[in-house]
Amino acid sequence: MSTSVPQTGTSGPPGPAGTTPVLELRDVAVHFGGVKAVDGISLQLESGLIYGIIGPNGSGKSTLIAAVTRLTPLTRGExxxxxxxxxxxxxSRLAGLGVARTFQTVRLLPDLTVRANVQIGADARSGDEAQQRRGPAGWLRPRAASPAVAEAVARTRLEGFEDHYPSELSYGTQRRVEIARAIAMGPRLLLLDEPTAGMNQTERAEISALMRSMRTDGLCQLLVEHDVQMMIDTCDYVFAMNSGRLIAQGAPADVVQDPAVQEAYLGRKWRDHARSE
Ligand SMILES: Nc1ncnc2c1ncn2[C@@H]1O[C@H](COP(=O)(O)OP(=O)(O)OP(=O)(O)O)[C@@H](O)[C@H]1O
Ligand SMILES: [Mg+2]
Structure with missing residues (x-):
């Protein structure tokens, strides 16, 4: 059963006794002037599980991820x-602490091949600061790709695309390159903001399977998606947001049926909602 959520205290599925959560948010808020994009979220994420965040447009999902990745300052909280x-x-230090993300819109470097784009993730993982300081000029120099790149390319089924440039790829394939770059960082926590936008059902199922396969490595994953079936198929536990607050959490199939969640979407069908973007 899903549960409606008190706005104070920590929440999230209980982990094994004595374990430290990979990520904990304590009363996190991000306000933009009068807009309370995130307004007092407390939760805990455990290793080896896939968490989802659902919620209507503008409910604060991307802002929450921006807060966790330090791209936006917290108004309050820990x-x-x-x-x-x-x-x-x-x-810039979070990659070294094992945090990787993908963005809601594709952010690949257009002048770099797939291999070089994914190498950026591997460089962040290895802490190759000299390489990172050289920036694009360094990335453009031919050099042997690291094993992390080959592994990330294989996991995301990008073999054969290594020498292509992003503009030569379909949108769905570009998104896979972003995921490969994040995986190449070897993260403990992977945050994916609408990674399957622009993908067809088959491609979505592949991303879902990829995420499920990474649970065994102890990776903690947080997925933002509007596709309710994908959330049910992929996630172990789902948080629902509305107006910057948690309104429900629990097993995915229960949360999507929760009256508060249904009301937040104003009766719109989930798929219709996803298509309207
Ligand atoms: N940099 C910003 N400055 C001002 N307001 C912002 C900023 N970023 C987000 N907002 C506002 O914060 C609220 C939450 O936005 P956010 O992008 O986090 O929602 P979301 O749940 O990710 O929506 P979507 O499903 O459309 O991606 C919205 O009202 C948005 O307009
Ligand atoms: Mg968003």
Whole structure:
């Protein structure tokens, strides 16, 4: 059963006794002037599980991910990664702490091949600061791809595309390159903001299977998606947001039926909602 959520205290599925959550949010808020994009969220994410966030457009899902990845400052609250406070850590340091993400819109470097784009993730993982300082000029230099790149390319079924440029790829394939770049970082926590937007059902099922396969590595994943069937097929646990707050959480199939969640979507069919974007 899903549960309606009190707005204070921590929430999330109980982990094994004594374990430290991979990520903990304590009363996190992000306000933009008068807009309370995120307004007091507390939750805990455990390793080896896939979490989902659903909610209507503008409910604060992307802002929550931006807050966790330090791309937007917190108005209040605390972020803990493996029990350590990170709300003052610079975004650029999070990769080294095992946090990777994909964005709601594709963000690949257009002048770099697929291999070089994915290599950026591997460089962040290895902490190759000299390489990162050289920036695109360094990335453009031919060099042997690291094993992390080959592994990420294989996992996302991008073999054969390594020498292509993003503009030569379908939108769905570009999104897979983004996921490959994130995987190449070898994260402990992977945040995916609408990774299957622009993909067909077959491609979505592949991403879902990929995410399920990564649970065995102990990876903690947080997925934002509007496709309710994908959420049910993929996630172990789902949080529902509306107006910056949690309104329900629990097993995916229960949460999507929750009256508060149904009301937040004003009776619109989930698929219709996804298509309207
Ligand atoms: N940089 C910003 N400045 C001002 N307002 C912002 C900013 N970013 C987001 N907002 C506002 O915060 C609210 C939450 O936006 P957010 O993008 O987090 O929603 P979302 O749940 O990801 O929506 P969608 O499903 O459409 O992606 C919206 O009202 C949005 O207009
Ligand atoms: Mg969003």
């Amino acid at each position: 972020l803990l990664l493996d029990g350590r406070p990170v709300h003052d850590v610079a975004a």
